[in-house]
Amino acid sequence: MPLLTQQIQDEDDQYSLVASLDNVRNLSTILKAIHFREHATCFATKNGIKVTVENAKCVQANAFIQAGIFQEFKVQEESVTFRINLTVLLDCLSIFGSSPMPGTLTALRMCYQGYGYPLMLFLEEGGVVTVCKINTQEPEETLDFDFCSTNVINKIILQSEGLREAFSELDMTSEVLQITMSPDKPYFRLSTFGNAGSSHLDYPKDSDLMEAFHCNQTQVNRYKISLLKPSTKALVLSCKVSIRTDNRGFLSLQYMIRNEDGQICFVEYYCCPDEEVPESES
């Protein structure tokens, strides 16, 4: 898109963030994986963009789009932060249609002038250019889950297909999803306790789906199912998932997502455990 590039070339310096992408779906797909709330906070550094969505001060999803995914990526300041309506952003990114048309790619150029300015999107497909200006908002402070790999007690890496059916069929009449991770039987168990009864799903550590199994200590934690259910969006896009719990019972789900160009991106969900410890009363 030489015309478009030329037009904007001179203005480039005034932007604190400029990013362009030959295939907009490499961005929109990842953002869809964390789209469970209306608003998101974006952080851009020279390494790339991190988009964060939170709910109920208990769950946080981060999408990492590293600089290498973009064909052009410039950040003038050390870091650029703004809050944006994610629904609107996704609508704009898929303005030429959300399902891929064979042989046609939508290109994107994204510019942000700085605090108080809108995010500008130039989308081009087949010579047609759409310009979108999305108002940005005051960035909100995001939660620090202080999830540190040195405190991780148990860690499992599974092929995502093993969890996909389990998550799409979760008994939503259950308030919690109970996750058991243990060096001994049942190794890795997902349990729900709904109106019709309870369900348990056991993954033995020698399962073909199990890529890595590092469990040091039996941990049984419950997480609000309503908070975890949205992570299904990331799960269906991913090829592998890493499930980790730390010494406080905090849960980290890392999804490895391969985009249309074969590049790897990560989406991460953090969730804090339900305070009520199972079987504490007995």
Next chain:
Amino acid sequence: VVAMLKCVMSGSQVKVFGKAVQALSRISDELWLDPSKKGLALRCVNSSRSAYGCVLFSPVFFQHYQWSALVKMSENELDTTLNLKCKLGMKIKRTHNICFQESQPLQVIFDKNVCTNTLMIQPRLLADAIVLFTSSQEEVTLAVTPLNFCLKSSNEESMDLSNAVYSEMFVGSDEFDFFQIGMDTEITFCFKELKGILTFSEATHAPISIYFDFPGKPLALSIDDMLVEANFILATLADESSRASSPQSLCLSQKRKRSDLIKKKAGKNITGQALECISRKAAPRRLYPKETLTNISALENCGSPAMKRANGDVSEVSENSVSNTEEVPGSLCLRKFSCMFFGAVSSDQQEHFNHPFDSLARASDSEEDMNNVCRKKFNGSDAKYFCII
């Protein structure tokens, strides 16, 4: 006292089993699991008692089938758990513990073999035809002559102008495996149960048989396979023009826990009560809202111990009731689905095999079953279905 059940199925068996549960779930949210030495029966009846389904899986259907009748349990323990374990590919193990309630299954007293019209067809043929109907279709009309089979949108619904599509589908008699029409008949029944049993019969690859008589008399959809036997009994719409045709003939009764129910009511002379219910047919009819009475309460409500004909027979009851329907004034016959008689599910059914009314419901413990046969009527302009319990 409950039955203990343990059965093991392979993947392909689970598929058939699942389709059966799916088909039954179109009738009701609740399902009876009724194991016996004849196999595992799944039964369902809808809340208005106008549709009933039963699928019996013979013991050889399963990889492993183990059943025992008597496992002691405390009487008050209502919720026990049903444990379903599935081992999926890639070694994932699924365990579902499903709450259940102890209750007594019902079955319909209806002999499909005396129906004047009998058809047998490959499910695929009917399924292909059925996709033509819109998803909003609630009832379909089946019109048959000795030469022709026609499934169409119900007349009632087609009169509604908001319903834009009216479909008719003809199948030639040569398409059927068996085609026997005693008289020209046009019956209307609910569509969704038909769809359910069709998907199920496609899974079993067994032909589906349709048994029916005249409008108002129930229709039976059956699959008779070596391993699986299914019967879905659907009420049909009673025809306003031919009200003389006696509509009622599906009846329900309830399997009792002999041990406690009989004991509890020993002093009340249950047999007497039941007979009273039967004899009341001739008395002025009562209006019962369809959902108010459960079988047991109905039983208790009807009757004084005055009547004593303890050796009466269930078949007598259904015959009586049929003859009786002619007394119903014509105005009340508009838009109603026929009723069903339900009978107790019994464990020793063999002794009643020759009974004319026993094909589906075999009343075993005549003493108990007599109690369960009583009639309720529900007439009203907005009532499409009514039932006899």
